Amino acid sequence: MNFDAITIRDIARELHLSVSTVSKALRDSYEISDKTKKLVLEYAQKNNYRPNPMAQSLKKGHSKSIGIVVSSIDNQFFSQVINGMESEAYSQGYNVIITQSHESWDLEVQNVNHLTHRAIDGLLISLSTETNDVEHLKKLQSQGLPIVFFDRVSNEIDTHKVIVDNLKGAYEATMHLINSGYKHIAHITSSAITSVSSERLSGYKKALEDSGMEVDDRYIKFCTHGGQAMSEIQQALQELLDLEVKPDAILTAWDRITTSTLSLLHKFNIKIPQEIALLGFTNTLLADVLNPSLTAVQQPAFEIGRKATEMLLSIINSKRPVTEFETVVLPTELFIRNSTARQIAVK
């Protein structure tokens, strides 16, 4: 393929000017006369000149783009987060490069390496469920790459973080179930490694304890692959259904687990909420029109993304090394719908 792109050198030759004059004219330098500027600008315009971004990046020492690692783009939570990131990044003249870890540590490392070092000016990352070793990120940070965590954070790395109040979100959700009269509330979550899971689990447990209810480990199921595989959720659900006392409500802690559980309950012909109520963390825009409409803990995804990006750019643009880091905690919101409707009476 031949890219017959016009360069600053071509303009210079054609206009009988020096390369530096052209460069300065294009950047509207005070050193250049209006006449020359006009000449150069018009020629550039006419010939559709566009500066080579690689040359600029190389020269300037930054790429004006930031890397994003999420587990999966087709998760509405993450796509909303990305919308927020894109919005903030664009408004500050930055580009985003999105990669997916698909909940795999290997892929996460590979993506980070791919993005890494000067191809990006900073990294926004939500850890994969598999990740408990963050050496790869530590090394990058120590080499000066600004990193901001969002959603699934690591407490082994000191940097800005944007999370939601997972404990409170799960607490309120569980309380809602308890107040609705449910007695045997199960919890399906992801791998216990992630910050998000353990916080939500704590919220769930605290609500039970505060209500004088017993925490029974048999009602708590972990899906180590973050619910990427339907099979692991199916197994978890099956085990719950096989208990001598079946749960009458389920709190699902992850977007994908929530929707998959809903699907499986349909598949098993279990009436929601009559037989089992369902309450899940999810950001799907379709919660209202699901069958039944789904009581959900929703996260301010756009704002998470926006805020994380704002913080990352503040590190990137900081004159001196940033050593004071901040963790922003945003609130979740509980939307009560039919999937947890209290059973007034059996119709």
Next chain:
Amino acid sequence: MNFDAITIRDIARELHLSVSTVSKALRDSYEISDKTKKLVLEYAQKNNYRPNPMAQSLKKGHSKSIGIVVSSIDNQFFSQVINGMESEAYSQGYNVIITQSHESWDLEVQNVNHLTHRAIDGLLISLSTETNDVEHLKKLQSQGLPIVFFDRVSNEIDTHKVIVDNLKGAYEATMHLINSGYKHIAHITSSAITSVSSERLSGYKKALEDSGMEVDDRYIKFCTHGGQAMSEIQQALQELLDLEVKPDAILTAWDRITTSTLSLLHKFNIKIPQEIALLGFTNTLLADVLNPSLTAVQQPAFEIGRKATEMLLSIINSKRPVTEFETVVLPTELFIRNSTARQIAVK
């Protein structure tokens, strides 16, 4: 921010070698002795050397990344398409840069300009609903940027394209409604400009005609903003409901229009399919668990993305200019669920 990244020059100085020797050693050139290679490799490893991708890109004349423009990432169709693109691109050592046009021509142009010219080696684009002027893309193509269209294509530009058989998809969908006994089938689609809309509209009309039914323009509604705004869909729907003979079925032609229409029908308390049946183009993974489960025309989104990327990379890697272009047409699939269930009898 200071990036104390190590360069090839640092290695050379430290090892008392020349820059070129180090470069060649790293690239495993036959000109370098095994001893030296080992030395360099070990030093590089230990000091976590990583080639500066910008310098490499500048030198090599390509960036090993491709640009993607879609209308919106939080549309499951597009996120699945992107998964396919990412998969193919990664397997060939390419990176993807994703941007969203949000159905706006202005943003589309801005994104393309941002990505454009040497920051990317090629472009994968699905036009925004607003777009009917493709001069910006023509210009880029004429300058040598490889472009592949998918989903929403322009026939003013000659290049590879990947689409689905929209006419057949809409035809089969409409036929399903007709065969289920629906008599007044409405069609809500996007702007008539897009290839996709007009093809689906044709399929809808053809099915009616082939069945001896009249095509009544009052039953066809256009949402010029591609359904980004709920309000325009609401208005379209309201107009349909205000007709003296209300439609008993609606075929929605776009993902977002489909889910929004479902929401609105709920809001208006209209029973699906008893009062109005709904059949829509959508790739949501939740079609099965919607209320009611949704009869849907689904597109092979992953494959669309994969194929488009494969074709783009074939242009990029082609030794000589490509002049023969191909349009790949993939089949859609109709999933029949409850939202169009034939009304055997009124319960």
Next chain:
DNA sequence: AGGGCTAACTAAAACGTTTGCGTAAAAATT
């Protein structure tokens, strides 16, 4: 012994910019 080979390396140019410094001419100041 002289020429030709080869192996292993180096020097330098190039990719397209940006930028600090230098400088000639024009303008302003003495």
Next chain:
DNA sequence: AATTTTTACGCAAACGTTTTAGTTAGCCCT
């Protein structure tokens, strides 16, 4: 008129690589 200042431009180095074209030193061969 002589000096200084300003204006408007050019030169060349630099960013970190890759690559072409040398350049040594040692070896083999007749």
